[in-house]
Amino acid sequence: MKTVLNTRKAIIPATLAAMMLLGACGNGEPAKEAAASTDSSKSAGASTGGVQKVVWWHAMGGDNGKAIDKLVADFNAAHKDIQVEAIFQGSYDESLTKMKASMDSNSGPSIIQVYEIGSRYMIDSKAITPVQKFIDAEKYDTSSLESNITGYYTLDGKLYSMPFNTSNPILYYNKDMFKAAGLDPEKPPVTYEEITAAAKKLSKDNVSGASFAIYGWFMEQFFANQGAELLNNGNGRDKLATASNVNTDAGVKTLTWWKDLVDSKAAINLGRKTDDTKKAFAAGQVAMILDSTAALRGIVNSVSGKFEVGTAYLPKPADAKDGGVVVGGASNWILNNKSEAEQKAAWEFIKYLSAPEQQAFFSVNTGYFPITKKAYDQQIVKDNMTKYPQFKTAVDQLHATKPNKATQGAVMGVYPEARQITENAIEEALAGKKSPKDALDAAAKEISGKIADYNKTVK
Structure with a gap:
């Protein structure tokens, strides 16, 4: 062939x-x-x-x-x-x-x-x-x-x-709920730790503090926001990537935080569809969600003036290195x-x-x-x-992004498949079927195998 x-x-x-x-x-x-x-x-x-x-x-x-x-x-x-x-x-x-x-x-x-x-x-x-x-x-x-x-x-x-x-992805939040919970609606949370603290205060009266769709794109963005590369070989930019880094510290830290949010009832897991988190947000059932900037107008219009929509940068750990969004x-x-x-x-x-x-x-x-x-x-x-x-x-988040291999974005020939494998891992961890580390270890091994198969076809 x-x-x-x-x-x-x-x-x-x-x-x-x-x-x-x-x-x-x-x-x-x-x-x-x-x-x-x-x-x-x-x-x-x-x-x-x-x-x-x-x-x-x-x-x-x-x-x-x-x-x-x-x-x-x-x-x-x-x-x-x-x-x-x-x-x-x-x-x-x-x-x-x-x-x-x-x-x-x-x-x-x-x-x-x-x-x-x-x-x-x-x-x-x-x-x-x-x-x-x-x-x-x-x-x-x-x-x-x-x-x-x-x-x-x-x-x-x-x-x-x-x-x-x-x-790029941003945090959407309900400013009215922030006020009611005693949170400053003009100072949205920007770190994992602040998201957790805010979500716990917001979770009451059949309202969940947060819900993040199980979307591989979000995990990729969390990596970049920590200045961490998703793939080896300079995120696949120095030469063809040969291995996934999804199970490194940036991934494990993120998925552990995400799981803790759900386990503590500060966040609710609504599955893989961003449409479902958007609907819950518009209905006033969830106080914070993640979604694309391209969804902004639709989200604001769907709220129909029922509450004020706030937006903030994608969150990251308090000790994260310089990064940004892809x-x-x-x-x-x-x-x-x-x-x-x-x-x-x-x-x-x-x-x-x-x-x-x-x-x-x-x-x-x-x-x-x-x-x-x-x-x-x-x-x-x-x-x-x-x-x-x-x-x-x-716009500010785009311009604040520090240019490096992490924020430039990963490149690999099996990206769509790798994204789905990552979503499977997130799903397993949130459901308690595997620990975040075990789920991501298995995902990294499977993705790396797919990359190896692909690389054989282009050498």
Whole structure:
């Protein structure tokens, strides 16, 4: 069998199977509509009458999809020589599977939106042209791009894809409950220890102090917030990772704290779905939750003025080293089985999406971060900050993040599967089936085995 490094057409079966297991962080929207058929793009990239066609596969449904349609329509109106067709392909996992199926023909996209945890896989597939090539060719100015966002998609000094929709996790809390419990609503807890103390005071009258969804993304973020690397070999950035660090001190300390919260009845375990913790929070049944910054507008609106929503940084141990959060969401990748003209046209569209005006529009209409600092100068972003002042917490947290290998984010080819294995471990520990250390030891061993299998396919 040819490996992915020998041909871009060979897609690693084990990795694709893993990617079908789980959606990415940052609230990659579930597919609510039927995905468009790839048949509609069989003439992808065809140039007719001097007009270059660009096909963009994305995973944004609902209101996010409407925002994308508006961006594309405006681009097409302003660029008569390039016409972009945006095609919703369902979830991130479904989109990747369709990309694999299209590699033997020219039916695939010019650009594909891929969740952040698919980055190692996309690089190893040899199916893409790094955007760094276009940046270098025209000396494109990247100075205004958020370095804590582009850093995730940069390996060996090369930016492989252009960030598009970006988020990070924050703490949401009920300010009214804080006041009633004698807590200062303007001084939210920022450490594990403070979360525990506040949760115990908030837990009364059929109200739970906190509930954190069993989500592997949260564990990854807790690692980064302690300046701890989730994988060996510089989080998989110095060279291919060979082992998981999920069972090291950062993981054991976090899961022990989490379990103690649940065991003491200061927190309630509502399972794996962030939708369930959001509903409980909106209903006034839970005082504190964790969720993506991209969920902010929906959470505030769901409360409907019943209480004031507060936001705070992701908590960390009091003795944690310098760290911060890792960006979630997705980026846009240019496929290399297209003509040079089509790839250049794709790059023109990516530049358009990255400009302050478009980033401002997309941020306000979806809740994701702008990837460029200049977007915050746009009036619609300023107005949105006034309407949703809680969003400032997310922006400040991004800018306060200390750049290092931990906060740059882990990269591995079996990330979705590793995330599910971590969730299984958290679930076992919270249920008392295993100690936090034993659960994470087993998870680290299993993840490391998956990584080893993957690495064999790319050597």
